[in-house]
Amino acid sequence: MPSHTITLTNRPPTPALVIVGAGPRGTGLIERIAANAPELYAGSGLDIHLVDPHPPGAGRIWRATQSPLLWMNSHAEDVTMFTDETVHMAGPVRPGPTLHEWAGIDGRTFADRRLQGAYLRWVHEQAVAALPEGVRVHHHPRRALRVGGPRDGRRQVWLEGRPRPLLADLVVLALGHLDAELDDEQRELAAYARAHDLVHLAPDFTADSDLSPLAPGEPVLVRGFGLAFVDLMVLLTEGRGGRYEGDTYVPSGREPVLYVGSRRGVPYHSKIGYDWTGERPPLPRFLGPAEIDGLLAGAQGFNFRRDVWPLVEKELGFAHYHRLFTVHPERTDMAWADFEEKYAVASGQDIQALVASAVPDPADRLDLAALDRPLDGVRYGSYEEFQEGLRGYVERDLVRRHDPEHSPDLAVFLGLLSVYGQLIRLGDIGPWWHGFFSYLASGPPGPRLRQLLALSRAGVVKFVGADMSVAAEDGVFRALSATVPGASVEARALVEARLPEPTVGRARDPLLRELHAAETPAGLLRVDPGDGRVLDRAGRPHPRLFALGPFTDARTPGAFTRPRTGGPAFRQNDATARAVLDFLRSLRSRAAA
Template sequence: MSTGRPGRQSLVIVGAGPRGTGILERIAANTREKAGPLELDVHLVDPYPPGGGRIWRREQSPLLWMNSQAQDVTMFTDDTVQVDGPVLPGPALHEWAGIDGRVFADRRSQGGYLRWVYEKAVAGLPDGVVVHHHARRALRVGGPRHGRQQVWLEDRPRPLLADVVVLAQGHLDAELDDEQRALAAYAERHGLVHLPPDFTADSDLSALAPGQDVLVRGFGLAFVDLMVLLTEGRGGRYEGDRYVPSGREPVLHVGSRRGVPYHSKIGYDWDAAAGERPPLPRFLGPAQIDELLAKPGGFDFRADVWPLIDKELGYAHYHRLFTAHPGRTAMAWADFEEKYAAATPLGAELGALVASAVPDPADRLDLATLDHPLDGVRHTSYEELQDGLRAHITADLERRHDPAHSPDLAVFLGLLSVYGQVVRLGDIGDWWHGFFSFLASGPPGPRLRQLLALSRAGVVKFVGAGMRVSAEDGVFRATGATVPGHVVEARALVEARLPQPTLARTRDRLLRELYEDGAVSTPAGLLAVDPDDGRVLHRDGSAHPRRFALGPHTNARGAGAFTRPRTNSPSFRQNDATARAVLAFLRDLSCRATAA
């Protein structure tokens, strides 16, 4: 592959998955409106195929699904997306694939869609732009601030030369932290199995033997993948609500801090629920974000941001309750709305207003209980806990599939609105992202019905909330707060969660060296970037003129590289801003070269 021909400019994008593809689509869109020739080599660096990248590659189990309905997945802008560049509509996944929009497509299908988007973006580039894919890992980026950058690739003696570099690696692997290193060493000494945090599709699960008791710490989406691969993936099958084992399954003892799986995806759409959408944002919009960013001494998430989030989500909930289910309220919406707007967030006045206007406590929004449903719940036996958890999951499924509880859907829309706003605040810690995922990014309903069947079959057993794992007496032991005193012993432990890499612990050598060379790490260990265009920030307070970064390894992370249609996705806004900044820099560079 070329390292850059004389007279031509060069852009290197590290990462050719959804984020890199989205940036390329925005480059293609924005070059349509610019006059003049563009002589540019675009180098995509990724060992995995362009479009899907690692997570959405075709070479993975067809049993693994997307976590969104096909109608809720798009890579194209629409007229709700507030970008400076052109809006170029395109099909959502279900329209492209010709499938029912309510289907949870498998990940290989999404990989096909992303590959098509990539090819469409390449085809939309001007004649002077040539795209090269390098199926290698990027190891290092160097070069002077005001000169061409060098991007070194594995198994390649010469670097790629780049006028601009965009880092879009996506989700990253991480070195083990102190606890995981200790557990791994203990497992090696005692002949146990320890699988640290990983992308489940890439984990070697062959060490988990049929019938073996396995402790699983983590009850989110990584657990769902693990559950699928160790059951259907080993030959089991479902007959209605009953699971028929193959005999090759281990026994999974699963727990977490919350002790329950993420809330089910909502199983109806707005048309089924009928009625007006809440007008969002209302209490946490651009003006409030501007005020938070301008706050002397900075803002505090719990004191300054969370009260606004709570009030915004409450507004979405009660707007829906009052307008769609007025028989369950005791006050006119106009009166409630006026008093709600005037009340202090999280204050006693607001609580009293809700109590007087909404008679049934089940119709009131209680975010604390939603976040930790097992707080204070105690069972007297392990068997009682199994019954209790199955009842909880069943109730959650029924509620999330019943339009009579459509305020839940309004809260979901509120969460999307909030996420789109708080991304401007940068690194606000992991708690908010976990809370958002627990409420808004849970598994499809069919997966939870499968979980219930596996529980009844004895293949999955619940440990409860506050799960603690210890390594002693040659085994792993798990305890939980929900059944005090009960202990589960096993010779295998799986950490069912994604790695949480910081710049200091990431296995991505390029990012680690970038940090060592002066790039800023946020308190949570993320790469700090300029929120306006994604330029990489340095410890001297400057933004690097030639290096950009977007994605979950940065403090400009969004809810995903692709998104629901018609939600003004922050990811699209970021991609467009970065693409325009890159093109503006290249054109300015070209003009200066011509003038010289």
Template sequence: MSTGRPALVIVGAGPRGTGVLERIAANAPELYAGSGLDIHLVDPHAPGGGRIWREEQSPLLWMNSQAQDVTMFTDESVDMAGPVLEGPTLHEWAALDGRTFADRQRQGTYLRWVYERTVAALPPGITVRHHARRALRVSGSRQGRQQVWLEGRSMPLLADLVVLTLGHLDAELDDEQQALGAHAREHGLVHLPPDFTADSDLSALAPGEPVLVRGFGLAFVDLMVLLTEGRGGRHEGDVYVPSGREPVLYVGSRRGVPYHSKIGYDWTGERPPLPRFFGPAETDALLARPGGFDFRRDVWPLVDKELGFAHYHRLFTAHPERTSIAWADFEEKYAAGDGAEIQALVESAVPDPADRLDLGALDHPLDGVRHTSYEELQDGLRAYIEGDLTQRHNPAHSPDSAVFFGLLSVYGQLVRLGDIGPWWHGFFSFMASGPPGPRLRQMQALSRAGILRFVGAGMTVTAEDGVFRAGSATVPGATIEARALVEARLPHPTVERTRDTLLAELYADGAAATPEGLLAVDPADSRVLDRSGTPHPRRFALGPHTDARGSGAFTRPRTGGPAFRQNDATARAALAFLRAISCRVAA
């Protein structure tokens, strides 16, 4: 498999791998002109979309971002050393209304086009070959060529560098899921553990039968669609017309409510000047602390103040009639204040409590809420969802949009801090990465039709007496029985529980992991770290399996996407390393 030319293997040809390849094409004229290079892409799925965004999936499944908010191309907002090479957003490329929520098939086609355009843009002498196989492991010394072993091949690919852009991975079941599965097998029940909904076999969920569903995020939205419209039902306005093939879904979660709707109005006027209280200087200071930092003690107060600044900047500048002092006076006191001082300032300057930002209440909307029956809960949850839809589609509540921009700004800093635990990512998704408004309206229609039933917050599931039972803190003492349970959430594959043999063997061979079980990488260029903290000179990793995970492989235009910055740094480091090898070979 060796040609004598430098070789790079990218394992994972989805949007992250495609993004790294795009940055290689962008930087090669400066860093690798006139030299030969063989690039091997390894992925059983087609380049561009990879597994998650493959074109071969149900057209009923949508993206949860508007077409105008999806791009694979850099712009002037990205803080990177390489050149900006702008390209079309999804809506520009597909000639869609920018506010359309495109289906995932369309996004997969866009990603394939980006990949093909990127390959065509590579300088002469750089070749790309796709291997439609799984990569099983990587071997080789730090000083020499790496061997990438592929499923079904007796000889490895030889590589001077390996970049792992593995994307979302499957995980071995934890103890709870193993016990639930064993109970299901013993009693002839149905148990679907965490999985990518589009890959799940839902045929065992029988029409008319109750199904417990734990998880109220985007995986649930996909499940809901595939078990209703996917089984022949249809929405006619605000009414759902069933096919008779739907099960009855009993859904709950830790919060007990769906993620917040995507905002349904356009931004106008001045954006909040971010970052203000949590920017590069504050992040540098946290990273420089000799004893490290604690997220709740040291980081969260900065996040809280930054998001509050975004909220109140918008309230005072766009809706001044709902405030009682001038913005300049508020800003000065807000900047100088902390904790109780800021709370007192807000209470005096913002008369209506509904105009005040309370992140704790937003994160736990059902805290303290109790209902005497599940029937009463259905009315309460429908009212909550209707209130969320009304607020997120009314520009009178535009401080919500400002908080969204604040969340994006904060995310860009938190990526630099590495493993900060799972809480933030769930909070970010709940606040900023929820479903399109029409999906929540469909939830309402399904609830009225009796096909979707709400369980409440703090959902518990037990396996006993030959069935599954669910309860919640919202309806104390009440339980629901079912012979089917679906865990509507993505797997959480730590390096110790991943089903990806390459990542598992990398860890077994000495790669470092964070306390959350993420692969540890150098924040400068994403080289894989060993347990002494030393970067591997020939191995890189990017994506959700690493502690440098960003909010996504593609992002909104002009928001400085952290993934683009990471891709650029990795591409430049890889090209510099390969150029040195090429020069030695030529000599």
């Protein structure tokens, strides 16, 4: 009989990467893996496992199954998922279309979120198609429950409803916005609502909230005046059959009456409604890499208000005055070269004196404190007077944000983007800065504020004021504000119109709670600012676990990147992708040796 020789080979398993979260951040990471693989990982097999119960690309927030009334918060021309030469990164630039170029719509359009979701699905498909041969992507429409395994060995990623874990050489957490357990105040309010048959809606992504308990014609207290409120306003008005006829709102009769207030007591500033022209301010100038290096090198650490905020103020002031002096010199009393020279060496009250001498109209001066708290010290005799007053404030804001005569505002917006890109390196600097940035730079589209005015005139929305507090007493919720002293509003429903704080300790996601990693005082996950590796409680970077997103202390501004603004999220994605590919290439080489 012929003999046969059977040769057994011990081939190493194909390297595996698990990405938890298949939304925009996970898609952006795959795009960067595809861009860098020809240099760092050509010719090697790799299995990429995407874990997300929602479809890849759009994820939860941009999914197709949501109201078409909900818009993007940026012009379609200001949304891109592709890099350009302004991004400082080691990997190659792979250009691609913005949302408006891809969709063939006017760049000034505020597209609905379902269209954005379609764009994201297309970007995901393009990124997967660009991966080298031998790199395969597998989508697991499940939730990840926990990550285990030895620190220096293959990771085990346990999925909901799957008896065996995924085995991975590396894991990247790209989870996006997190659901959270209630904090102490929210637990007390929820318990009070249950005991007194009231309605309490805790912080949540508005499109996921059950708004049916908010009854037609009934007063509803709303705490929060940002983007979550705008979504709530839309879903409870147009979403219930109301319509706009010009600047007039025609109710359907199914709307509740929304009494809205917040810490500032005013809505976020309108998106700017004109394009940039001419020279951009040369940023960064006073808050760049050298200044961040200095802050990080300080033996005693740094204090945001004492050490960082003065640099932020000076940087934003430089952007503002550069534009004012170079484009509107008739509104200044000094040559730009002279002002710039003096501004560069001045600080504190000296800057204020310089500005007062060079800029005659106070309306042309940048006052960040007044911008942040416009109702500080402002008092009204009645709610009726305050409604008129706040409508006037919103109308003035709309005019200003759509008039290029006030283009220093757009320069400040560019300054905010520059500053945010630098501050990422400092880690967790507390929630105030992120709120201030969103208030100035990430407000609603102008048409939404015009709708707000129409709803106010129709009596569907009423304004409560600044520093709104809510008491649970006498079987109801009661709202108070110092803006209208002595007045109060009672309601049997309270909506917290904001996203949950991105704290790891209160995250409902069990995967994060079981990481045993380092957290910041604000509850964010600590990561290596260089490549996104998760830091353990001893401050050591984990060799096989990375994290990207708003739950980390390297969170970036906004959901998407504006073209030609440097894109901190692109830079992070690229650094993480390169670290992942370097590690996997080294692992493959060791296994083959």
